[in-house]
Amino acid sequence: MGEYEHRERALVIGGGIAGLVAAWRLQQAGVEVEVLEARDRVGGRLWTASEYGPFPVELGAEFIHGDRVITWRFLERYGLRALDDPSQDRRYVGMKGRVFPSEDLSRPLGEGIFAPLARASEAWFAAGKPDTDLATALRWWPQEEGIDLTPQLWELWRTLASIGWSADLEEIGVYGDVEATYEGDGWRNWRIVEGQQALAERLAAELGTSVRLGCAVERIDWSEDSVCVVTTEGARRGDWAIVALPLGVLQSGAVEFVPGLPAELAEAIQRLSPGYSMKIVVEFTEDPWTPEIGCLFVTTPHGIWERPGLGFAAPEPVFSLLVGGSDARRLSAMGEEDAIREVVQALGAVLGQDLVGRIRQGRVVDWGRDPWCRGGYSFVPPGASGLRARFSEVVGGRLVFAGEHTSVERPSTVHGAIESGLRAAEQILEFRAAVTLGS
Ligand SMILES: Cc1cc2nc3c(=O)[nH]c(=O)nc-3n(C[C@H](O)[C@H](O)[C@H](O)COP(=O)(O)OP(=O)(O)OC[C@H]3O[C@@H](n4cnc5c(N)ncnc54)[C@H](O)[C@@H]3O)c2cc1C
Incomplete structure (x- = not known):
């Protein structure tokens, strides 16, 4: 005592x-x-808006990537529910006024949409070549594999870098990419309800x-x-x-x-680099796209449009765009209103509609400018x-x-x-x- x-x-x-x-x-x-x-x-970077409807609109992290990751333990502990994201089975690409299933580009390569980026890094590393940027490895790898590197494929890969690394292909290091294995995580995406x-x-x-x-x-x-x-x-x-x-x-x-x-x-x-990412949430007065499209990879800017309410009972026409790297920096410099207008105009051009007049409200979440984040998600440069x-x-x-x-x-x-x-x-x-x- x-x-x-x-x-x-x-x-x-x-x-x-x-x-x-x-x-x-x-x-x-x-x-x-x-x-x-x-x-x-x-x-x-876990930040959810609930005011758009009876579904969460994620302003930061969107998905649980994989059905075996540690996040599930905490979901169970707190009785939180997860929704197997329906958009991953209906991925589309919107490019140059055309919309088509992403498999049209990925099927000839025989694997999932992100796989070539990993394959190229692994092959470069295994060949004992010195560390370089992912763009270089991705120009070399198709030649080795006898794959026709079309401009569409290249643009899609730029989009995947923007959303997967919050960076440009030229900024991402091949050796650093090989370090991050995500082994055993599983490949499906889930939303937290x-x-x-x-x-x-x-x-x-x-x-x-x-x-x-x-x-x-x-x-x-x-x-x-x-x-x-x-x-x-x-x-x-x-x-x-x-x-x-x-x-x-x-x-x-x-x-x-x-x-x-x-x-x-x-x-x-x-x-190391903190990356740069941005989310733009737009509520339209009516649906801009037809139900078969789950999510849409776009190339102006390089990013992905998601429909957060997909799979929920009453999805409002609320859409979100994730953009990273130099496209996000460029949009950031434009200011909120112009950035929203530009991305909606570009979406409209892909879908063949004038969507700007159909914006009910829009919002930019600029993680790179956020003083308590100052980036997107980190990546390893060459x-x-x-x-x-x-x-x-x-x-x-x-x-x-x-x-x-x-x-x-x-x-x-x-x-x-x-x-x-x-x-x-x-x-x-x-x-x-x-x-x-x-x-
Ligand atoms: C747009 C976007 C989309 C994403 N999508 C996904 C996804 O789909 N799936 C996925 O798994 N991951 C995703 N991520 C990545 C994921 O969000 C992050 O990896 C994770 O949330 C990082 O957690 P953290 O605790 O390391 O950092 P943070 O969540 O950034 O936490 C750091 C904390 O420090 C605080 N802070 C900063 N400065 C100070 C200070 N001076 N004093 C006190 N506190 C301070 C911040 O406010 C913050 O709360 C995404 C990220 C972004 C930005």
């Missing part, structure tokens, strides 16, 4: 899915946690008062003894910090580390393979990093971010166990 008992305390910086999962795991293990989140909501953000909210509800919203971190002072985090709401002290900030935020220097991070980690932060792994090193026994960009095998996904949060929590628990044993 009366003896001072030190309860370990971890500060989790960033209340996206990676930070929340890390905090949840630590809390379960009896570590006191506090999540410091800049926004007035949790979830980060209650919306992706519900996942984050359920976790936050379990964490209760340990989650601080509107609390932007400005500086992280760390030493071998403790961590002090300076926020807009005052300073916080802890034994450890889990830094679950997006790569774009780390790269921007908006959060200062004192002392600076080790050179190897600082190099990884600067040389020459930067191996750098993601550097985030798994515990810095000075006090700082641990989490987030989608820290996942080597499943980056750029919700499930990769979840795994990174669990990994970060385990690192702290292992560290704690080692110290307890040693003392």
Whole structure:
């Protein structure tokens, strides 16, 4: 009695899915946690609009990619439901005033629509060629395979890079692409019926008062003894910090580390890329396309139109466009109204209709300009393979990093971010166990 008992305390910086999962795991293990989140909501890149109708409109992450990924464990825990996305069985391409099934382009290659991009990287890597960009590998690979590289195929691949990497083919590194295997995940896409953000909210509800919203971190002072985090709401002290900030935020220097991070980690932060992505949601006065189209890959801009209400009871004519890379940057520079007009005009040109007069409302979600994201989802440029792994090193026994960009095998996904949060929590628990044993 009366003896001072030190309860370990971890500060989790960033209340996206990676930070929340890390905090949840630590809390379960009896570590006191506090999540410091800049926004007035949790979830980060999990952000759902529910005002469009009786279905979720995802402003950030849309799908669970795969039926065997870790996300399902949390869906089960919280009783959340999933919908096998019907659009993936009715994928169309809209190009130069023509709409046709995506299989017309992918069937001659014998595999799924994304497969050639992976095949080209793997073949380049296996041939022992030096790291290069995906555009180079994709020009070389069809020659090796005797495939006719048509302009349509090339444009489709640009679209897949834009949505799959939030980047252009010329920016993506082949070796980095080979690192990310997504092995065993499965290939079907699922929507969370209650919306992706519900996942984050359920976790936050379990964490209760340990989650601080509107609390932007400005500086992280760390030493071998403790961590002090300076926020807009005052300073916080802890034994450890889990830094679950997006790569774009780390790269921007908006959060200062004192002392600076080790050179190897600082190099990884600067040389990996946060990507750039944008969602544009448009509600039309009536359906712009016929029911056989599930989703539509387009090339002006390079992106994909989805119908979020597809598979739900009463789908309103609400559509969303995901664009990445240079097309997203260009649209971002145009301003919201012009960007909406341009993409709707381009959609109309593909479908042979004037759709601009049929816009009921539109909205741009510009993740690259969002100060708490500053990107899209991360990718590895040429020459930067191996750098993601550097985030798994515990810095000075006090700082641990989490987030989608820290996942080597499943980056750029919700499930990769979840795994990174669990990994970060385990690192702290292992560290704690080692110290307890040693003392
Ligand atoms: C448009 C888009 C579509 C996507 N589609 C899919 C998809 O279909 N399927 C899929 O699996 N993945 C998808 N992703 C990727 C997925 O959303 C991310 O991989 C994942 O959500 C990242 O989680 P995170 O916790 O690492 O980062 P974040 O969710 O970005 O969390 C980081 C948190 O840190 C906070 N923060 C930032 N700065 C500060 C600060 N200074 N102080 C305190 N807090 C701060 C942020 O507000 C945020 O809450 C998509 C992403 C985007 C942008």
